[in-house]
Amino acid sequence: MGPSGSGKTTILNLVAGLDRPTQGTIHAAGLTVSQQKEADLARWRARYIGFVFQFYNLIPVLTAAENVELPLLLSKLTRRERFTHVQAALGLVGLSDRIHHYPRQLSGGQEQRVGIARAIVSDPTILLADEPIGNLDRSAAQAIMALLTRLHRELNKTILMVTHDPQAAGYAQEILHFDKGKVD
Amino acid sequence: MKLLLVYSVRNVWARSCTTALSIGGLALVSLILLAVLMLGNGLNRALIESGSPDNVLLLRKGATTEIASGIYRDQAHVVRMLAGIAQTSGGELLAIPELVVLISLAKSGAETPANVVVRGTQPEAFRLRPQVRLIAGRAWQQGTTEIVIGAQIAKRFLLGGIGSHLRVGKREWLVVGIAEAQGTAFESEICGDVDQLMAAYGRDSYSSLTLRLPDPSAFQRIDDAIGSDTRLLLQVKRERDYYREKSVTMATFIRLLGFTFTLIFAFGAILGGTMTMYGAVASRTREIGMLRALGFHPRQILSVFLLESLMLGAMAGLLAVGAGTALQFVTLSTMNFSTFSELAFRLTLTPASALITMAFALSISMVGGIPPAIRAARLPVTAALHTPGR
Known part of the structure; x- marks a missing residue:
């Protein structure tokens, strides 16, 4: 948690290897992230990291299933295997009946659930969630937080979440407060 | 990677208005080239093919x-x-x-x-x-x-x-x-x-x-x-060579003029295509950031945008060849500078000229698409993810 500009998103980017630290090293999911080459990091991210974005970042011209399938394109799965994974992920977030819907045909909460399905479809170890409920109304936000909690409890996902929202922070097992780039 | 192809196709389709304008511009330039080639073919047919390989023409020395x-x-x-x-x-x-x-x-x-x-x-x-x-x-x-x-x-x-x-x-x-x-x-x-x-x-x-x-x-x-x-005191020429010599001046003049115009317009079309694709990159910056964050390689992002450019070029080329087919019904006449007489000829579409036009349309769309595609591939991921918009 922390105010805008305190470095919350930066820490997510550092963990994912999207940013490079100026000092120190970062270890995540068995890797010294800060010492890897870009191409190795991309492969590692595809396998171990799932992203949940505040604005969902779904591709409007692709259906829910196609959006969820995107990370699997980087794997060696066959088309049929990919589809099985996509169905499972969308089932897990409760959107089996919206599989062929385009993002514009979904509510904000449903879009974020598609975003979460995309994040978990490749069965990553860590989920990085950047303000996952920052763009949602209260009830949709609660549903998303419940879903993330379930993913942690039932699928053992490590979730690193950035939020402004104290209620969302209440779901966390451990809370770090950031201020001006430092952990309080 | 069929999905990436689908992604490109649907993106081109989604920007139907700008896509149509870009294709229209590229198609017009390609049509100019095709028309020049068809003029040359028509002239060749009218003059060179007037001669038979078995005939010999005798003229005064x-x-x-x-x-x-x-x-x-x-x-x-x-x-x-x-x-x-x-x-x-x-x-x-x-x-x-x-x-x-x-x-x-x-x-x-x-x-x-x-x-x-x-x-x-x-x-x-x-x-x-x-x-x-x-x-x-x-x-x-x-x-x-x-x-x-x-x-x-x-x-x-x-x-x-x-x-x-x-x-x-x-x-x-x-x-x-x-x-x-x-x-x-x-x-x-x-x-x-x-x-x-x-x-x-x-x-x-x-x-x-x-x-x-x-x-x-x-x-x-x-x-x-x-x-x-x-x-x-006679000279002996194969009839076909005689007609070929007669066509050289005119065909060269038409080709030179036509290719000069095509070249100038091609620059315009390349700029138009480049602007379209820069627009596409700008409106999808966050999308690109997301794909990179998921693990997609910059080369894959580059291919997606180049593919979109090539699709515009392919459609423009097909449109130009389609219009060229209709142009075959046009008969033009010109002064035959060798005889100073009227020579009528039909614009003639050949498989070779259709292929050249397709290759030209694909090439100019590719040249126009390269800078925006490179820009898309080189976008810093974290900045792209926080860009307002789609």
């Missing part, structure tokens, strides 16, 4: 055209005595003396008259030029002032067609037939009896002599025989 040439009757007689000239099944020598003159005719729909070639020849000329075929009426009878007009002459000059009269030289001639010649220059000519035409102009020499060879390899023998006979 130093003459570059039939109009400027002269062959006396006794010279023609000596040539006809040479061995190695093909004969008809009836034993008639296929050596046709011809007189070519220009007349000025009023052109339908034009204020100024144009020059038209009148060819005095013999009925056997139809055997020398199998592409010439009567489509109406009949051939002229020897020793009469009857004429057969080319299909283009019937369309553009002598609209009265068969039965109409025409003054050529000092005589009045009657149109008795209309001939087509598979788009070659003979469609823009008028033919009649050679002796009558010589009498009408008071000439005592032919313009040329056309021989049919028994086979193309006999050319050297005829060339040697004529070259070694001091009575014959």
